[in-house]
Amino acid sequence: MTNTLEIDGLRLHLPGAARPVLAGIDLTVGARETVALVGESGSGKSLTSRSVLRLLPPGATTEGRVAVQGQDVLTMDAKQLRQLRTHTAAMIFQDPRAAINPLRRIGDFLTESLRLNADTPAQQADERAVRMLDAVGLGERVLRQYPGQLSGGMLQRVMIASALMGDPALILADEPTTALDVTTQAEVVGLLDDLRERFGTGLLFVTHDLGLAAAISDRVYVMYAGRIAETGPAEALFDRPRHPYTAALLRSTPRLDAPQGRLAAIKGQPPSLKEELTGCPFAARCPFATQACAEELPPHRPVPGEPDRLVACHHSDQLADQLAGSAAHD
Amino acid sequence: MTDVSDDQRVLEVAGLHRAFGSVQAVHDVSFCLARGGSLGIVGESGSGKTTTARIIVGLERADSGRVLVRGRDRSAAAGRGRGARLERAREVQMVFQDPFLSLDPRVTVGSVLRETLRLHVPEAKADHDRRVEELLDQVGLGAREAGAMPRQLSGGQRQRVAIARALAVEPAVLVLDEAVAALDVSVQAQILNLLADIRQDTGIGYLFITHDLGVVRCVTEDVVVMRHGRIVESGRTAEVLADPQHAYTRLLLDSVPRPGWNPKAIAVARRAL
Ligand SMILES: Nc1ncnc2c1ncn2[C@@H]1O[C@H](COP(=O)(O)OP(=O)(O)OP(=O)(O)O)[C@@H](O)[C@H]1O
Ligand SMILES: Nc1ncnc2c1ncn2[C@@H]1O[C@H](COP(=O)(O)OP(=O)(O)OP(=O)(O)O)[C@@H](O)[C@H]1O
């Protein structure tokens, strides 16, 4: 069976950067699967998810393959690309207010892309809009309202309804709940989860909230400086991180079940795009780094006895116990 | 909540009300902050946290109620003149979520701080350069950052600048409104540790507004929970989080994502409340 999304060896260069912003990403999302993409600001999460719709910054060049339902997005012509964006894959952004024109009614916003694509009669588009609003728990009357009349949580539900309009196989959600408070976040996440089951959609969920990733996803990819540091099933990955970066992220998160007091902050900052990198990109901040880490890029290696897990760390096997212990906060 | 005797209170808020049209943004809000203490305000979006904070720092007026800093009524005595405004600013400073919006993009970090010092402590002019260095050092920035424009800094560095600027006038209270919400966990951890160090070193008090209960647990001793403009629960942070008394506090706690979490049940509970 083909995966809904299959990214193989994606590299992305931007003008003025000394190294690729994405340096060989491999990632898959199956039908009905929720996959989380986590990592610090600037690690390349948004660029990865935007590549899936080929929404790239000016001057960007790519290598590799990004296939949605078996079709390579990077080589599509304009017509195929329009079809992809209208019907196959849809994106939900962090800030719904920035993504919706405040001067247009919600109804126009929802039906716009179907109507522009001229393959759906207006009445059919309107009917679908009502059904999708209902699916996200909003009434028909929202169609005639303006964005300013809705709360942030309601507007994000409108965004989700809009993403569902073309009956996509894949939803890319880029920090869809970061601007919402915790109770509204729970509501939106519950909704996405429902819809994923009902419509069989695959979901790529970009977030920097590790607790949220652990709670909602089947599998997780941890990204650092344009590479996947580690991937695996959510439970295993958060219980027993195999990459020092994953363990460090977990330890720096203020949690309700951790002892109070100082947090274990990661020292330093992620490498700037102006620097070339040799060796492991995390080496400069890693407490376990050795000479080998500075010199040699660690390849992705399977974790013995754990299917579906890959980790890019020279010392992962020796560190296993230490990392698992530190992630558990004791 | 901790019993705080009168002379130990650095900030006291009593019976605050504020309405916008038909919306009661703040309804009978009272709490106090001990000298050198840290008090959290949590609650969902629109519960009145920011309005309360803005009233305290003097950016918003209250319909009724009092704000006392070190026992003095800010609204009554203060008046509206420039001198009075500066005096108020010296007592309570505020740090916002997005420091980019509150920093002038054309001015270097060093100049921002010197400007603040010139405005608030003109009498000590000779010492400003040394004080700027001291402030930058206090928030973990160096000479390199002093010469930088805000856009050349990372989000975490900008938030450090905003904190340094707030500290420049040596306020008794720092109000932090979602001040770490926009930061990465790793940077957030650095800033939270920094804030803990500053409080220990200077005895400054924090009013810490956040909707992240993990953060509240990490940096506050007491907490008030707000909903629809009212305080529904308050007490020692550790006790409120371990044994919440109000259904809304329990809902907030249940809303925190964790493995095995059931978001749909939370949505149902929220509607029922
Ligand atoms: N349009 C653009 N032009 C130039 N550089 C860009 C552009 N978009 C992103 N970048 C750079 O590419 C890198 C990856 O950015 P990306 O937005 O994918 O990060 P992210 O992981 O989504 O971060 P965040 O958590 O802050 O959203 C960053 O260094 C960023 O500065
Ligand atoms: N200047 C204003 N004019 C009209 N209504 C306002 C104004 N400021 C706040 N409100 C309303 O007052 C209520 C409380 O808002 P406030 O910003 O204090 O909430 P908050 O708890 O800080 O929320 P958030 O977590 O979203 O920041 C809301 O209903 C808001 O819409």
Ligand SMILES: [Mg+2]
């Ligand atoms: Mg992003």
Ligand SMILES: [Mg+2]
């Ligand atoms: Mg607010």
